Amino acid sequence: MPKFLLAIDQGTTSSRAILFREDMTVAAVGQQEFAQHFPASGWVEHEPDDLLRTTLSVCREALEKGKAAAKDVAAIGITNQRETTVVWDRATGKSIHRAIVWQDRRTADRCEQLKKEGHEQQVAAKTGLLLDPYFSGTKLAWILDHVPGARARAERGELAFGTVDCFLLWHLTGGKVHATDATNASRTLLFDIHRGAWDDELLKLLNVPRAVLPDVRDCAGDFGATTPELFGGAIAVRGIAGDQQAATVGQACFNPGMMKSTYGTGCFALLNTGATPVASKNRLLTTIAYQLNGKRTYALEGSIFVAGAAVQWLRDGLGIVKHASETGPLAEEADPTQDVYLVPAFVGLGAPYWNSEVRGALFGLTRNSGPKEFARAALESVCYQTADLLEAMQADWPQAKGASTVLRVDGGMVASDWTMQRLADLLAAPVDRPTVKETTAMGAAYLAGLAAGLLPPPDQFGDSWRLERRFTPGMDTAMRQRKLAGWKKSVHSLLGSG
Secondary structure (H helix, E strand, O other): OOOEEEEEEEOOOEEEEEEEEOOOOEEEEEEEEOOOEOOOOOOOEEOHHHHHHHHHHHHHHHHHHOOOOHHHEEEEEEEEOOOOEEEEEOOOOOEOOOEEOOOOOOOHHHHHHHHHOOOHHHHHHHHOOOOOOOOHHHHHHHHHHHOOOHHHHHHOOOEEEEEHHHHHHHHHOOOOOOEEEHHHHOOOOOEEOOOOEEOHHHHHHHOOOHHHOOEEEOOEOOOOEOOHHHHOOOOEEEEEEEHHHHHHHHOOOOOOOEEEEEEOOOEEEEEEEEOOOOOOOOOOEEEEEEEEOOEEEEEEEEEEOOOHHHHHHHHHHOOOOOOHHHHHHHHHOOOOOOOOEEEOOEOEEOOOOOEOOOOOEEEOOOOOOOHHHHHHHHHHHHHHHHHHHHHHHHHHOHHHOOOOOEEEEEOHHHHOHHHHHHHHHHHOOOEEEEOOOOHHHHHHHHHHHHHOOOOOOHHHHHHHOOEEEEEOOOOOHHHHHHHHHHHHHHHHHHHHHO
16 A cells, blocks of 8 residues: 655745655655746746756655655645746647746736726625735736737637646646646636636636636545656645645644644734635635635635744844844843834735835834844744734634634744744734644645545544644733734834835
């Protein structure tokens, strides 16, 4: 019997493959970075060939390190950088333009035009998203409009569109399968998350021909098999989910009210709202968390632009620390009588403010403020921003209030005990750090293993989730309220100054 699952984790700066044993322990890892392209201000592109080449390379590396042959792998699961857009020729498999990355802002004017024409409410009602260049739909339209002959070829059915998962799947299967999953489809501005289908009105609005679109499937299901020559034998592909949704699955956030937050350069928080999509009144996104057996589970999502990047600023910008690990001990020694706040709006503020024009600021400085206070302010800024997201989520979905809220965390910053304790203190909610930190890849592997019959259903998989440490709130209510009030005053002072 096959005893491994292979997770492809295709990210923004590197491609990784992780070989999991059937007990979900890690057997081997392959990772490779690739080039970023910035052809104009605010433009970010990848070479699709780089994404494919590095993905195949790291898969072979993981198999070799794990001493596994294709016959030893029950299934492949794919997770990917979301919203990044690729268009390719169905006959040759070659892309007609570089991939336009999720960070790319070239379609900002088009989004503003659509807003002025009064379309955002209609788009939000169907997709759960805001009209923003972050999402795939306007990127796709841009490629069709700017590559000579592309639109006519698309309408004739000669071209295919996909997010990165879809592009990889096409090539893994030798062009036999043009499909994506519901989570990636839900990030395109073209997909009705209530009906679970591509929407003709949205396609017309963004001028996208239906002929380019992939089939949309469950996150765990039959996505075909790899061509035998790639890995020395065919391997079934049985799972796909966008990276933040895959992390939600990997964190076993299967019950309404459970919340996961991933702390990397930025932060993405998803709150499971169950079978009911919740329309946000607080500038959060409504998205599909996962779809299994044709049944969709929804989430509210909030994004923070600067999380770990605040620690990088302390290290690289100010030279206060040499290593990120130094910030926690430094923050612990900060003067408790000083209330120094860093609003890290280095590239604007994300949810729930969505203000791209403001820039960062420090508040509450005294002559005694120094590296220790700066370190504490940087780490606390991540906690305050998470508290803002949780407050917005609770306002949108009152069921999130109270003891039912459990925050499961992953990403590089969660290694800091001080930061996780302060996070629990300021949220007034427990923060759970898992034993397995590779939650995104684990989510992809689980979905593949579920469809392959190797792993149990979600409720039983949830029982296997292992806690490394729980951080429980210890700050008294008066202090927490005072600190949160100081944060809000700082943010509103910054927003008002613009």
